[in-house]
Amino acid sequence: DIQMTQSPSSLSASVGDRVTITCRASQSISRYLNWYQQKPGKAPKLLIYTASDLQSGVPSRFSGSGSGTDFTLTISSLQPEDFATYYCQQSYSTPYTFGQGTKLEIK
Amino acid sequence: EVQLVESGGALVQPGGSLRLSCAASGFTFSSYEMNWVRQAPGKGLEWVSYISSIGTTIYYADSVKGRFTISRDNAKNSLYLQMNSLRAEDTAVYYCARYLRGFDIWGQGTMVTVSS
Numbered sequence: 027d028i029q030m031t032q033s034p035s036s037l038s039a040s041v042g043d044r045v046t047i048t049c050r051a052s053q054s055i056s057r058y059l060n061w062y063q064q065k066p067g068k069a070p071k072l073l074i075y076t077a078s079d080l081q082s083g084v085p086s087r088f089s090g091s092g093s094g095t096d097f098t099l100t101i102s103s104l105q106p107e108d109f110a111t112y113y114c115q116q117s118y119s120t121p122y123t124f125g126q127g128t129k130l131e132i133k
Numbered sequence: 134e135v136q137l138v139e140s141g142g143a144l145v146q147p148g149g150s151l152r153l154s155c156a157a158s159g160f161t162f163s164s165y166e167m168n169w170v171r172q173a174p175g176k177g178l179e180w181v182s183y184i185s186s187i188g189t190t191i192y193y194a195d196s197v198k199g200r201f202t203i204s205r206d207n208a209k210n211s212l213y214l215q216m217n218s219l220r221a222e223d224t225a226v227y228y229c230a231r232y233l234r235g236f237d238i239w240g241q242g243t244m245v246t247v248s249s
Contacts (some may be wrong), residue, residue, distance in 0.1 A: 060235035075235035120192040
């Protein structure tokens with residue numbers, strides 16, 4: 027199975043900050059990497075698919091990059107509604123494993 | 134409106150069975166691959182199972198293989214998860230999710246609690 031490791035596990039930041047979350051795969055997954063945002067009590071929401079493609083309706087302050095084993099999610103200027111937990115997920119092969127999550131909190 | 138609505142979650146005793154359903158609307162259900170994903174209380178996301186658009190290809194997580202069965206009825210726009218031999222560690226919110234370059238549409242989730 028492909029293991030997905032996110033860092034950091036938690037992050038405190040302020041509105042307006044630029045934030046980067048990283049995700050590392052235990053083997054190459056090409057660009058089959060997706061990012062989700064989840065708020066408490068809600069279903070996850072797809073933000074980025076195939077490493078860098080922005081899902082329709084997602085603000086352009088979200089961006090993704092990477093290929094192979096190393097990926098990043100960047101939020102260029104944090105907004106109040108961005109405080110949530112973020113997960114990466116590989117869709118290269120089953121089991122479609124998720125990272126453990128990064129909780130983004132208000133500083 | 135594109136929508137997935139899960140149902141069937143309940144409190145069940147260890148060793149018991151439960152069948153979850155996911156009703157799709159607003160899109161051509163038969164054209165999409167579907168998945169079940171679960172989230173234990175306070176924990177992260179865990180992929181559970183995948184089914185191809187016509188149901189011919191199925192995959193399971195090792196943690197549920199041999200106990201859970203995914204199926205779909207494209208005529209009824211519905212996805213199912215039959216869960217047998219339930220264990221305490223199966224306690225979670227279960228989501229159905231459509232696959233299109235990522236899990237792009239999710240249901241609201243249904244809670245399954247396995248406890249005596």
